Amino acid sequence: MKILYAVQGTGNGHVARARHLIPLLAKHAQVDVWISGTESQLNLPGGMQRSWSGISLKYNAHGGLSITRTLIKNRWLRFVRDVFRAPIHGYDLIVNDFEPVSAWAVWLRGGTLLELSHQAGVRHPLSPRPKHRNPLGEWILKNYAPSRQSIGFHVQAVAPGVHPPLIRxxxxxxxxxxxxxxxxxxxxxxxxxxxxxxxxxxxxxxxxxxxxxxxxxxxxxxxxxxxxxxxxxxxxxxxxxxxxxxxxxxxxxxxxxxxxxxxxxxxxxxxxxxxxxxxxxxxxxxxxxxxxxxxxxxNSPPPQPVRWPDYSEDLVCEILSYAPQQLAASN
The missing domain is CATH 3.40.50.2000 (Glycogen Phosphorylase B;)
Structure with a gap:
């Protein structure tokens, strides 16, 4: 089996999860790794690695997202070209952690993609929201890296398909x-x-x-x-x-x-x-x-530890079950 693990590199959280899961997946399949974005400072394990410019969020100096810098600093035409040129075929399964190049490539050109992300958990209708919902924010969560099937993570496992935090x-x-x-x-x-x-x-x-x-x-x-x-x-x-x-x-x-x-x-x-x-x-x-x-x-009292269980091996089995040959075997 050949798997592509595509990870968003605009923050260290996505990469930290990939560092935990890729060696476990590599016990069962050949795993290639793609990363897009420019903000992570952590290295990734895995086989063949490819970097894409992707779409990175840019910030101002005072704790906020800068729409102007995000629009100016990203290479939008290159992103579109990468979507149509990315070599996505030849993989049995593409595991996508909110990575837009491979997500849009599969969405427009076909392939088997499983979204494995915290964002999939946030999107769930039962997940907590702020007092004022933001329609544009909801749209971005759904369309930044689109998928047809997903496994999500969140602070609370609010529904089937939304798992508790995976502690590396x-x-x-x-x-x-x-x-x-x-x-x-x-x-x-x-x-x-x-x-x-x-x-x-x-x-x-x-x-x-x-x-x-x-x-x-x-x-x-x-x-x-x-x-x-x-x-x-x-x-x-x-x-x-x-x-x-x-x-x-x-x-x-x-x-x-x-x-x-x-x-x-x-x-x-x-x-x-x-x-x-x-x-x-x-x-x-x-x-x-x-x-x-x-x-x-x-000076406030520290909270009690929340000892979420380790379900890494079960999660790997769940991920592998989305590969077409595994689906065919189960049927």
Missing amino acids: SEIRTLTANPKPQLLVYLPAYSVDALVEALEDCPVPVTAFVPQLAAPIERGAFRAEAVTTEAFLTAFAESDSVLCSAGFELPTETLFHGKRLAVIPIKGQYEQECNAAALRKAGAWHAPSLAKLKISKWL
Whole structure:
């Protein structure tokens, strides 16, 4: 069996899940890997790898999505050309984690594609939503990387086909030694904005900033570039995490029973949906870094760990069942 695993590279969460699942899938099939987007700082395992420019969301310096930069910085004509030239045929199954090139290629040119993403869980009608629904945001969740069949993940397993968080082995087996320390990952904020807000924090702060050239230290604040090893070390040593309202890092934080505060990226509807779900699980939420009551949050009691079970092997079997020959055998 030959599988293509296509992953969205505009954030580290998609790539972290791929790093966990690809070696498990590779026990059963040849796995090639595609990645599109330009924002992840993590490496991927797997066989033949191909990179696409894809469509990347761009941010301003103050925690928000920049529509102007997103429109200007993406190579739209190249994206359309890639959709029609991408070599999608020859694979028994394409596993797609919200990756638009392969998704649109299969949608327009045919093939067997299974969406395996957090976004599929967010889209479900029973999943939490913010007070005000955003029709454009709902449309983007459905059409950014279209699919006809999907397996989703979310904070709460709200329905069949929406699984609880898949906690990767690096986090599940991590030996935590937490102390009063704050880990920060807010990629939509500039390092200057982070320094201004956090240099007087009552506990030491380690902030991870994408593509930071050299570490920065100001008072209690330290910023460094994102690497797997440094991030895991800081995560193990911190009793509190402040991050965007993504999915993987917040749920990993809840898994280990650390304090969690999330700040949704302004203009990114998916993060507003995530914040609604994470609040139900015990996370603090603020609309901006300036409005987060950091001292009050850091003095609040930490939550109980949420020990979601490891269902990785069962998930791999479920993924493989979508391959045409597996469907034929089962019939």
